[in-house]
Amino acid sequence: MVMTEPTGTRRSSTPGPVRFAWGTLGVLLLAWDVFEVVKHTGWVIPAAALGAALPLLPTLAGRRGPGLLPPRAVPAHNLLNRPLIPFAVMVVFSFLGDAPEDIAAPFTFGMSWLTAIALSRALGFGLRAADGGQR
Template identity: 75%
Template sequence: MVMTEESGAVRSSASPGVRFAWGTLGALLLAWDIFEVLKHQGWVIPSALVGAALPLLPRLLGRAGEHGPGQLPAAAVPLHNLLNRAPIPFAVMVVFSFLGDKPEDIAAPFTFGMAWLTTIALGRAAGFGLRTREGWQR
Protein backbone atom coordinates (compact mmCIF):
# COMPACT_ATOMS: atom_id res chain seq x y z
CA MET A 1 0.00 0.00 0.00
CA VAL A 2 1.11 3.50 -0.74
CA MET A 3 -0.03 6.39 1.43
CA THR A 4 -0.02 9.98 0.24
CA GLU A 5 1.51 12.37 2.74
CA GLU A 6 -0.95 15.24 2.65
CA SER A 7 -4.26 13.41 2.92
CA GLY A 8 -3.52 10.02 4.42
CA ALA A 9 -5.41 8.44 1.50
CA VAL A 10 -4.39 4.93 0.64
CA ARG A 11 -4.01 3.56 -2.88
CA SER A 12 -3.26 0.12 -4.24
CA SER A 13 0.34 -0.96 -4.59
CA ALA A 14 -0.36 -2.74 -7.88
CA SER A 15 2.45 -2.40 -10.41
CA PRO A 16 2.17 0.21 -13.17
CA GLY A 17 1.82 -2.62 -15.72
CA VAL A 18 -1.15 -4.12 -13.90
CA ARG A 19 -2.79 -0.74 -13.54
CA PHE A 20 -2.16 -0.02 -17.24
CA ALA A 21 -3.80 -3.35 -18.16
CA TRP A 22 -6.84 -2.49 -16.03
CA GLY A 23 -6.98 0.94 -17.65
CA THR A 24 -6.80 -0.53 -21.14
CA LEU A 25 -9.57 -2.99 -20.32
CA GLY A 26 -11.64 -0.19 -18.79
CA ALA A 27 -11.22 2.03 -21.86
CA LEU A 28 -12.19 -0.79 -24.23
CA LEU A 29 -15.21 -1.70 -22.09
CA LEU A 30 -16.28 1.94 -21.91
CA ALA A 31 -16.20 2.20 -25.70
CA TRP A 32 -18.22 -1.03 -25.91
CA ASP A 33 -20.70 0.30 -23.31
CA ILE A 34 -21.25 3.43 -25.35
CA PHE A 35 -21.67 1.37 -28.53
CA GLU A 36 -24.30 -0.87 -26.89
CA VAL A 37 -26.21 2.08 -25.43
CA LEU A 38 -26.32 3.89 -28.77
CA LYS A 39 -27.22 0.72 -30.66
CA HIS A 40 -30.04 -0.56 -28.44
CA GLN A 41 -31.18 2.49 -26.41
CA GLY A 42 -34.41 1.92 -24.44
CA TRP A 43 -33.84 -0.10 -21.25
CA VAL A 44 -30.14 -0.42 -22.04
CA ILE A 45 -29.53 3.19 -21.01
CA PRO A 46 -30.78 2.95 -17.39
CA SER A 47 -29.28 -0.53 -17.00
CA ALA A 48 -25.87 0.81 -18.06
CA LEU A 49 -26.15 3.72 -15.63
CA VAL A 50 -27.15 1.44 -12.74
CA GLY A 51 -24.37 -1.01 -13.60
CA ALA A 52 -21.80 1.79 -13.68
CA ALA A 53 -22.97 3.16 -10.32
CA LEU A 54 -23.33 -0.16 -8.50
CA PRO A 55 -19.69 -0.64 -7.39
CA LEU A 56 -19.62 2.95 -6.10
CA LEU A 57 -22.71 2.53 -3.92
CA PRO A 58 -20.89 1.30 -0.77
CA ARG A 59 -18.59 4.34 -0.88
CA LEU A 60 -21.62 6.65 -0.91
CA LEU A 61 -23.40 4.69 1.82
CA GLY A 62 -20.21 4.56 3.86
CA ARG A 63 -19.77 8.31 4.01
CA ALA A 64 -22.06 8.47 7.04
CA GLY A 65 -20.00 6.07 9.16
CA GLU A 66 -16.97 6.92 11.22
CA HIS A 67 -13.75 6.68 9.22
CA GLY A 68 -10.44 8.37 8.52
CA PRO A 69 -9.14 9.86 5.26
CA GLY A 70 -8.87 7.12 2.64
CA GLN A 71 -10.71 4.66 4.86
CA LEU A 72 -14.12 3.11 4.23
CA PRO A 73 -16.27 2.54 7.34
CA ALA A 74 -16.05 -1.09 8.44
CA ALA A 75 -19.80 -1.60 8.01
CA ALA A 76 -19.55 -0.79 4.27
CA VAL A 77 -16.54 -3.05 3.56
CA PRO A 78 -18.33 -6.39 2.94
CA LEU A 79 -20.69 -4.85 0.38
CA HIS A 80 -17.83 -2.89 -1.20
CA ASN A 81 -15.68 -6.01 -1.56
CA LEU A 82 -18.58 -8.02 -2.98
CA LEU A 83 -19.53 -5.40 -5.58
CA ASN A 84 -15.90 -4.79 -6.61
CA ARG A 85 -14.99 -8.35 -7.60
CA ALA A 86 -14.57 -8.57 -11.38
CA PRO A 87 -15.78 -12.19 -11.80
CA ILE A 88 -19.33 -11.29 -10.68
CA PRO A 89 -20.20 -8.81 -13.47
CA PHE A 90 -18.28 -10.98 -15.93
CA ALA A 91 -20.50 -13.92 -14.94
CA VAL A 92 -23.59 -11.73 -15.48
CA MET A 93 -22.34 -10.95 -18.99
CA VAL A 94 -21.64 -14.61 -19.79
CA VAL A 95 -24.95 -15.90 -18.43
CA PHE A 96 -27.02 -13.34 -20.32
CA SER A 97 -25.06 -13.97 -23.52
CA PHE A 98 -26.75 -17.37 -23.72
CA LEU A 99 -30.27 -16.28 -22.79
CA GLY A 100 -32.92 -14.85 -25.05
CA ASP A 101 -33.76 -15.43 -28.68
CA LYS A 102 -32.63 -12.06 -30.04
CA PRO A 103 -29.86 -9.60 -29.11
CA GLU A 104 -32.54 -7.16 -27.94
CA ASP A 105 -33.58 -9.70 -25.28
CA ILE A 106 -30.18 -9.69 -23.59
CA ALA A 107 -28.88 -6.20 -24.36
CA ALA A 108 -29.98 -4.53 -21.11
CA PRO A 109 -28.70 -7.14 -18.61
CA PHE A 110 -25.52 -7.73 -20.64
CA THR A 111 -24.78 -3.99 -20.72
CA PHE A 112 -25.57 -3.78 -16.99
CA GLY A 113 -22.82 -6.35 -16.30
CA MET A 114 -20.43 -4.71 -18.74
CA ALA A 115 -20.90 -1.23 -17.23
CA TRP A 116 -20.36 -2.74 -13.77
CA LEU A 117 -17.11 -4.36 -14.96
CA THR A 118 -16.07 -1.09 -16.61
CA THR A 119 -16.33 0.78 -13.32
CA ILE A 120 -14.31 -1.91 -11.54
CA ALA A 121 -11.60 -1.84 -14.23
CA LEU A 122 -11.31 1.95 -14.22
CA GLY A 123 -11.22 1.97 -10.42
CA ARG A 124 -8.41 -0.58 -10.37
CA ALA A 125 -6.52 1.48 -12.96
CA ALA A 126 -6.85 4.49 -10.65
CA GLY A 127 -5.42 2.46 -7.76
CA PHE A 128 -8.61 1.49 -5.96
CA GLY A 129 -9.65 -2.05 -5.19
CA LEU A 130 -10.75 -4.34 -2.40
CA ARG A 131 -10.57 -3.22 1.24
CA THR A 132 -9.39 -4.77 4.50
CA ARG A 133 -11.89 -5.38 7.34
CA GLU A 134 -10.94 -2.01 8.79
CA GLY A 135 -11.73 -0.26 5.51
CA TRP A 136 -8.20 0.39 4.26
CA GLN A 137 -7.08 -0.29 0.70
CA ARG A 138 -5.48 -3.75 0.33
Protein backbone atom coordinates in the same frame (compact mmCIF):
# COMPACT_ATOMS: atom_id res chain seq x y z
CA MET B 1 2.95 -1.58 0.93
CA VAL B 2 0.34 1.17 0.73
CA MET B 3 1.06 4.54 -0.80
CA THR B 4 -0.35 7.61 0.92
CA GLU B 5 -1.06 10.63 -1.20
CA PRO B 6 -0.94 14.24 0.03
CA THR B 7 -4.74 14.42 0.31
CA GLY B 8 -4.74 11.48 2.72
CA THR B 9 -6.31 8.96 0.36
CA ARG B 10 -4.65 5.57 0.30
CA ARG B 11 -4.15 3.53 -2.85
CA SER B 12 -2.95 -0.01 -3.30
CA SER B 13 0.60 -0.80 -4.31
CA THR B 14 -0.47 -2.74 -7.40
CA PRO B 15 2.38 -2.75 -9.96
CA GLY B 16 2.16 -0.28 -12.83
CA PRO B 17 1.83 -2.88 -15.61
CA VAL B 18 -1.15 -4.47 -13.85
CA ARG B 19 -2.81 -1.09 -13.43
CA PHE B 20 -2.09 -0.34 -17.10
CA ALA B 21 -3.76 -3.62 -18.10
CA TRP B 22 -6.83 -2.76 -15.99
CA GLY B 23 -6.90 0.70 -17.59
CA THR B 24 -6.69 -0.73 -21.09
CA LEU B 25 -9.52 -3.15 -20.32
CA GLY B 26 -11.55 -0.32 -18.79
CA VAL B 27 -11.16 1.94 -21.82
CA LEU B 28 -12.08 -0.86 -24.23
CA LEU B 29 -15.12 -1.79 -22.14
CA LEU B 30 -16.15 1.87 -21.92
CA ALA B 31 -16.06 2.16 -25.71
CA TRP B 32 -18.13 -1.03 -25.98
CA ASP B 33 -20.57 0.33 -23.37
CA VAL B 34 -21.10 3.51 -25.36
CA PHE B 35 -21.58 1.50 -28.55
CA GLU B 36 -24.21 -0.74 -26.90
CA VAL B 37 -26.07 2.21 -25.36
CA VAL B 38 -26.20 4.10 -28.67
CA LYS B 39 -27.16 0.98 -30.61
CA HIS B 40 -29.97 -0.28 -28.38
CA THR B 41 -31.15 2.78 -26.34
CA GLY B 42 -34.32 2.19 -24.29
CA TRP B 43 -33.74 0.14 -21.13
CA VAL B 44 -30.06 -0.21 -21.94
CA ILE B 45 -29.39 3.37 -20.82
CA PRO B 46 -30.62 3.01 -17.20
CA ALA B 47 -29.12 -0.50 -17.03
CA ALA B 48 -25.71 0.90 -18.01
CA ALA B 49 -26.00 3.74 -15.49
CA LEU B 50 -26.99 1.34 -12.70
CA GLY B 51 -24.15 -1.03 -13.59
CA ALA B 52 -21.63 1.82 -13.49
CA ALA B 53 -22.92 3.02 -10.10
CA LEU B 54 -23.29 -0.39 -8.43
CA PRO B 55 -19.68 -0.85 -7.23
CA LEU B 56 -19.77 2.64 -5.72
CA LEU B 57 -22.91 2.10 -3.61
CA PRO B 58 -21.13 0.87 -0.45
CA THR B 59 -19.31 4.19 -0.24
CA LEU B 60 -22.68 5.79 0.54
CA ALA B 61 -22.48 4.09 3.95
CA GLY B 62 -20.25 6.98 4.95
CA ARG B 63 -16.57 7.54 5.43
CA ARG B 64 -14.64 6.93 8.60
CA GLY B 65 -11.73 9.08 7.57
CA PRO B 66 -9.83 10.03 4.44
CA GLY B 67 -10.12 7.04 2.11
CA LEU B 68 -11.60 4.72 4.76
CA LEU B 69 -14.92 2.89 4.60
CA PRO B 70 -16.77 1.95 7.77
CA PRO B 71 -16.15 -1.74 8.59
CA ARG B 72 -19.84 -2.56 8.06
CA ALA B 73 -19.58 -1.49 4.39
CA VAL B 74 -16.43 -3.50 3.60
CA PRO B 75 -18.11 -6.88 2.83
CA ALA B 76 -20.57 -5.25 0.40
CA HIS B 77 -17.79 -3.20 -1.19
CA ASN B 78 -15.57 -6.24 -1.67
CA LEU B 79 -18.43 -8.31 -3.09
CA LEU B 80 -19.49 -5.62 -5.57
CA ASN B 81 -15.90 -5.02 -6.69
CA ARG B 82 -15.09 -8.60 -7.71
CA PRO B 83 -14.77 -8.74 -11.52
CA LEU B 84 -15.97 -12.35 -11.77
CA ILE B 85 -19.57 -11.46 -10.81
CA PRO B 86 -20.27 -8.93 -13.61
CA PHE B 87 -18.37 -11.14 -16.05
CA ALA B 88 -20.66 -14.04 -15.10
CA VAL B 89 -23.70 -11.78 -15.65
CA MET B 90 -22.41 -10.97 -19.14
CA VAL B 91 -21.77 -14.64 -20.00
CA VAL B 92 -25.13 -15.88 -18.67
CA PHE B 93 -27.12 -13.25 -20.53
CA SER B 94 -25.15 -13.87 -23.72
CA PHE B 95 -26.87 -17.26 -23.94
CA LEU B 96 -30.37 -16.16 -22.92
CA GLY B 97 -33.04 -14.63 -25.14
CA ASP B 98 -33.97 -15.11 -28.75
CA ALA B 99 -32.77 -11.76 -30.09
CA PRO B 100 -30.05 -9.24 -29.18
CA GLU B 101 -32.72 -6.85 -27.94
CA ASP B 102 -33.75 -9.41 -25.29
CA ILE B 103 -30.35 -9.47 -23.63
CA ALA B 104 -29.00 -5.99 -24.39
CA ALA B 105 -30.00 -4.35 -21.09
CA PRO B 106 -28.75 -7.03 -18.65
CA PHE B 107 -25.61 -7.64 -20.72
CA THR B 108 -24.81 -3.92 -20.76
CA PHE B 109 -25.54 -3.75 -17.02
CA GLY B 110 -22.84 -6.38 -16.40
CA MET B 111 -20.46 -4.73 -18.83
CA SER B 112 -20.86 -1.30 -17.20
CA TRP B 113 -20.32 -2.88 -13.80
CA LEU B 114 -17.11 -4.53 -15.05
CA THR B 115 -16.02 -1.24 -16.65
CA ALA B 116 -16.38 0.61 -13.34
CA ILE B 117 -14.34 -2.07 -11.56
CA ALA B 118 -11.60 -2.03 -14.22
CA LEU B 119 -11.27 1.75 -14.18
CA SER B 120 -11.15 1.92 -10.39
CA ARG B 121 -8.47 -0.80 -10.32
CA ALA B 122 -6.52 1.18 -12.93
CA LEU B 123 -6.60 4.19 -10.61
CA GLY B 124 -5.25 2.07 -7.77
CA PHE B 125 -8.46 1.47 -5.87
CA GLY B 126 -9.41 -2.11 -5.20
CA LEU B 127 -10.69 -4.35 -2.46
CA ARG B 128 -10.73 -3.15 1.13
CA ALA B 129 -9.24 -4.58 4.30
CA ALA B 130 -11.42 -5.25 7.34
CA ASP B 131 -10.62 -1.80 8.79
CA GLY B 132 -11.95 -0.08 5.64
CA GLY B 133 -8.57 0.90 4.14
CA GLN B 134 -7.12 -0.25 0.83
CA ARG B 135 -5.56 -3.71 0.81
